[in-house]
Amino acid sequence: MALGSEVIVKLTAPGSLVGRVRLPGGGGPERFSVELRDVATGYQVRDSFFRTDGRFAFPQVPAGKFVVAVEAPEGAGKAEVALATGERGQVEVALAGRVTVRGRVLDLDTGEPVPGMRVKFGAEGQEAFISSADHVDEREVSDAEGRFEVADVPVGHATVIVTAGSFGATSDHETIWTRAVIANDRVVELAPLQVPRRRLRPDDEAGELGxxxxxxxxxxxxxxxxxxxxxxxxxxxxxxxxxxxxxxxxxxxxxxxxxxxxxxxxxxxxxxxxxxxxxxxxxxxxxxxxxxxx
Missing domain, CATH: 2.30.42.10 (PDZ domain)
Structure with a gap:
């Protein structure tokens, strides 16, 4: 574009999205968060709501196809909605409950139990991560038999992280992120989570694969x-x-x-x-x- 050229910028009116979150037994949660994400464009926005009887609103939303993911103490849920340019959309998200998940952490190569690994779950589409501010329940850390137990896990598709038992700790095994489908049972027994042993030690020279x-x-x-x-x-x-x-x-x-x-x-x-x-x-x-x- 030449210096001094005239440029015309056309602005499109944003749309909006309003919605309602419903608990399994009816009514809305007291406290919840909503994440709005368009996978195709990378657009993402998140907000928290308190004592709105489950109602939420995003006043300025571009056109796109969105996943609406909701997290609340009582459960989690998601829905999909498509918005045209300038459209005012509506969506309702029903929350599934939370359950207790049990399972084992095993070595990928040997199948032997791996103790000292912490397991955490998050709703699919939202990042599961462990920070220094997290409270560590000892039941979430695998024991000598590799067994763990995590309470209050959202029902449905979940993201799973398996990492060293405490924040900042090191382990002979790698951290993994994977997925699981959590059934709507009081207690769910998960298939074994297999973790690779670290192949590169701190004093090793890292190889190049080209x-x-x-x-x-x-x-x-x-x-x-x-x-x-x-x-x-x-x-x-x-x-x-x-x-x-x-x-x-x-x-x-x-x-x-x-x-x-x-x-x-x-x-x-x-x-x-x-x-x-x-x-x-x-x-x-x-x-x-x-x-x-x-």
Whole structure:
């Protein structure tokens, strides 16, 4: 654009969204938070509400297709709503209750119990994280048999984090983020949570694999995600092994790294120089590469 050119900027009127949150037995929660997210555009806004009889409002919202995720002490819920430019939308979100979840934390390679790992749940679509301000219930930390118990978990699709037992602590095992579906039962027994052992120690020299991975597509469902090669360094370990741009990796050393297990990719590829990795590809091939010096 040349200096001094005339520019016309057209502003579009924002829309708005009002809604109501309902408890399982009727009525609205006293205290709750609402997150509005458009996965396609990355637009996201969050607000908290108190003593509104479950009513909430977002006065300025752009056009888009939104997931409305609600968290309250009594439960969690979500709904979807699409808004056209300038439209005033309405939505109702029914909360599912909370339950107690039990399970075990096991080593990915050996299947042995992993003690000292804390497990936390959050509603899917909202980040689950552990901070120094969190109260630690000892039942949430895996015992000698790897068992844990977490109370007040929202029913439905959940995000799960498994990490060292206390904030800032280190562990021989990696932190993982995965997903689970929590049934509407009083007590839910979850399938074992498998955590990889750290392959790279603090005094190890980190190896280079010679490839860069594609960023996840936010519009792609989590179950369809696969680590995909975006760049192969000429002459590097990946190139010598025969990897190509566009290759989707489905397993590393026999461990699934797709869908809910995509988090394993980073853990299994953080390795010392000289480590040999066997990669299984979606195109049916299997390749072996050796981590080189950076």
């Amino acid at each position: 490839m860069t991975m594609r960023r996840d597509d936010p519009t792609e469902g989590a179950e369809a995600r696969r680590p995909t090669v975006a760049f192969v360094q000429p002459g590097g370990p990946a190139a010598r092994a025969g990897l190509r741009v566009g290759d989707a990796i489905v397993a590393i050393d026999g461990h699934d790294v797709t869908g809910d297990h995509v988090h394993r990719f980073a853990s299994l590829t953080r390795v010392p120089v000289g480590t040999e990795l066997r990669l299984e590809l979606a195109r049916g091939a299997s390749v072996t590469l050796i981590a080189a010096r950076r």
